[in-house]
Amino acid sequence: MNSQIEGYSLLDSGDGRKLERFGDVVVDRPSSLSAWRRRNDAIWESADAVYSPPDRWETERASFSSWKASVAGVELELELMSNGQLGIFPEHALYLPRIGSALEQFRSRGSKPVRVLNLFAYTGLATAFCAKHGDVLVTHVDLAKRAIDWAKQNVQLNTSASDRVRWIVDDALAFMAREARKSNVYDIIIIDPPSFSRVSKNASWTLEEKTPDIVNLVLDVLAPEAGVVFFTNHSAASTSDVARNIALDRFSDQGVQIAIEPLSLKEERTERTMPAGSLITLSHTS
Numbered sequence: 245m246n247s248q249i250e251g252y253s254l255l256d257s258g259d260g261r262k263l264e265r266f267g268d269v270v271v272d273r274p275s276s277l278s279a280w281r282r283r284n285d286a287i288w289e290s291a292d293a294v295y296s297p298p299d300r301w302e303t304e305r306a307s308f309s310s311w312k313a314s315v316a317g318v319e320l321e322l323e324l325m326s327n328g329q330l331g332i333f334p335e336h337a338l339y340l341p342r343i344g345s346a347l348e349q350f351r352s353r354g355s356k357p358v359r360v361l362n363l364f365a366y367t368g369l370a371t372a373f374c375a376k377h378g379d380v381l382v383t384h385v386d387l388a389k390r391a392i393d394w395a396k397q398n399v400q401l402n403t404s405a406s407d408r409v410r411w412i413v414d415d416a417l418a419f420m421a422r423e424a425r426k427s428n429v430y431d432i433i434i435i436d437p438p439s440f441s442r443v444s445k446n447a448s449w450t451l452e453e454k455t456p457d458i459v460n461l462v463l464d465v466l467a468p469e470a471g472v473v474f475f476t477n478h479s480a481a482s483t484s485d486v487a488r489n490i491a492l493d494r495f496s497d498q499g500v501q502i503a504i505e506p507l508s509l510k511e512e513r514t515e516r517t518m519p520a521g522s523l524i525t526l527s528h529t530s
């Protein structure tokens with residue numbers, strides 16, 4: 245997988261922090277994974293915003309709290325959120341070209357519009373990418389209204405065709421179960437479940453315990469004999485193997501290709517990489 249992302253760089257990392265550039269803005273944030281040394285002390289002076297948990301941002305420019313950036317060709321509104329997030333997990337830009345190729349394949353087979361399901365879809369990087377490419381109907385599902393509103397803004401920055409996206413504020417599992425009952429299926433499913441989800445005041449789950457249900461539901465709503473799944477996770481390595489084995493059982497080892505690969509962000513000027521979970525790609529063999 246090409247590790248270069250247009251508009252994003254991991255400039256340096258180490259001593260429990262990472263220094264990243266998103267568009268024109270350089271951000272210095274904590275990173276529990278960075279258990280090595282910084283390579284370039286001077287470059288850290290270029291940070292426009294420095295985050296200290298639990299909720300403090302120091303910015304060079306007084307009134308600066310949000311900005312527009314083009315990441316992997318997708319226009320996004322980014323924001324210094326009080327929890328240290330910015331509205332993008334850059335590793336998801338790594339496999340956008342694969343999603344683009346899958347869209348092309350479906351189009352060349354005459355599937356129009358291509359039916360895309362984006363689950364736990366956050367601020368809509370993949371939704372905006374797909375919507376921009378035309379001839380799609382993206383169903384974007386997220387439990388948080390705030391994330392959906394942000395994603396709507398991001399889609400508007402990329403296309404005026406707002407009818408290419410259907411917005412669903414709901415629990416992704418409940419939504420898939422409903423779609424399965426109605427026999428609604430999708431050509432491409434993009435899914436990035438969190439390690440922990442609080443679905444309501446009284447209900448929560450960990451990805452470890454929900455992986456079998458999630459994988460079975462995804463396969464219930466995947467177009468038979470043609471669908472493609474991009475499943476990412478940041479949990480223990482076992483999640484990917486559990487997901488793979490359940491999928492192999494469902495397809496009796498035949499007719500399906502499943503690849504598991506690490507997602508990692510390469511530093512701009514070194515050979516070092518920042519681990520960022522894993523990607524499982526499932527596609528039918530034709």
Ligand SMILES: C[S@@+](CC[C@H](N)C(=O)[O-])C[C@H]1O[C@@H](n2cnc3c(N)ncnc32)[C@H](O)[C@@H]1O
Pocket residue numbers: 363364365366367385386387388391414415416417436437438439440441442443476477478
């Ligand atoms: C992109 S995922 C998390 C990404 C990252 N892989 C992690 O492990 O933290 C976060 C998104 O999932 C949404 N989310 C959490 N639980 C959900 C659920 N049960 N159904 C739908 N969306 C959910 C959140 O609102 C948020 O926008």
